[in-house]
Amino acid sequence: MSLYKKRLKLVKGEGVYVWDENGNKYLDAIAGIGVAILGHSNEELASAINEQMKKLVVAGPMFHHEEKDEALEELSRFLSFEYAYFGNSGTEAVEAALKFARLYTGKKEIIAMTKAFHGRTFGSLSATWKKKYREGFEPLVPGFKHIPFNNVEAAKDAITKETAAVIVEPIQGEGGIIPAKAEFIKTLRDLTQDNGALLIVDEVQSAFRSGKFLAIEHYKIQPDIVTMGKGLANGIPIGLTLTNFDVPRGKHGSTFGGNPLACKAMETTLKILRREKLIEKAEEKSISIEGDKVIMTRGKGLMLGILLKENAGKYVEKLQERGLLVNTAGNKVIRLLPPLIITKEQMLWVKETIEGVLNG
CATH class of the missing domain: 3.40.640.10 (Type I PLP-dependent aspartate aminotransferase-like (Major domain))
Structure with a gap:
């Protein structure tokens, strides 16, 4: 018996990516709520x-x-x-x-x-x-x-x-x-x-x-x-x-x-x-999200919250459909806690993907 029948079922991970039971690949920008700092399967x-x-x-x-x-x-x-x-x-x-x-x-x-x-x-x-x-x-x-x-x-x-x-x-x-x-x-x-x-x-x-x-x-x-x-x-x-x-x-x-x-x-x-030197590199990989629905990006380094003018929860599933896993922190904040091994290029993809969903 499962308590989470409607939730995404993950079956494996490697680096900053995870895969679901249907073979779909996602960039994991929440990492078990900040747990997988070295990514998956190090x-x-x-x-x-x-x-x-x-x-x-x-x-x-x-x-x-x-x-x-x-x-x-x-x-x-x-x-x-x-x-x-x-x-x-x-x-x-x-x-x-x-x-x-x-x-x-x-x-x-x-x-x-x-x-x-x-x-x-x-x-x-x-x-x-x-x-x-x-x-x-x-x-x-x-x-x-x-x-x-x-x-x-x-x-x-x-x-x-x-x-x-x-x-x-x-x-x-x-x-x-x-x-x-x-x-x-x-x-x-x-x-x-x-x-x-x-x-x-x-x-x-x-x-x-x-x-x-x-x-x-x-x-x-x-x-x-x-x-x-x-x-x-x-x-x-x-x-x-x-x-x-x-x-x-x-x-x-x-x-x-x-x-x-x-x-x-x-x-x-x-x-x-x-x-x-993954800790020292966290700040240089940080991003800021722009758009009409965004009030501010706050936090530091690779602990980021995107404060929106509206409920953030509805965007979690939309981002998942684009291959990006995030979660919320409060009703109006999209939370990012990616692995510290994430590259600057991957973080820029995260930025583009979030802005694309918010502004689409």
Whole structure:
């Protein structure tokens, strides 16, 4: 039995392309909602995973293994955090971050943003804004409140000595690909430090895509906690919560988190990103969509949102008919999260195709 009988059925992928069951070819400009940053069927990654399958797949949280060391060593070439906690998804990474904030500060209040998306477990869902995700699951976790994104005065009013943490996306994904303003991020950093609260930066969707390893690097501030997932292992489930403070042993754990297979996939993915300079090249491949129906193109690098004057959903199927896969972020935004291996020429084809459909 299928829950998705009316949806496109994909059967294989290679590079930036995927094929459906009828042999139709599509340029995949959504990549599993930002997951396939190296594209599909990367041979080097497939070989590494295959070899790891023959060696050691699971170890359990009570043991150590070299694949974790190697993954963290590769990560350290990009970032400097003292502690790393593995999970199996971005949602789990956020859930861990919220737990750690309450544990470390001894306080309960978590401040999140309007239009934010942080996941679908009870803690991460409590930080998520959109009503349709929350409906039917209330009451959610108490102690959460939302303030308007990019509103400095609201932040000043909300963050107090009672605040355990503020959680923010440097570029809101599900909310419509909306970058944070520099003044807003600086205000959050200053206020959290002044009030003994932690600043959690959710990079689950925005990591790798903006021209920097983390999008928060554009703001030149240091968060207390960073969450990652999605493209970190190019499709192998993984989540990562980074801190500069320790969490007492036994207070948090995961049966599958940090397993050798996922760590090998993470190490290999990061190695390819570094060697091929794919992160640095993201900005030069960026595009802007023009047309009477377009208000603006926003985002950064290869995390883009095309804000329209009308509903964007009706254009998703039309673009699919032209061989281009995209999705939406909010009612009026076409979202682009293509693999980082995409070429400038392919991105120009994406631009031409979208403009052709919008203006046709």
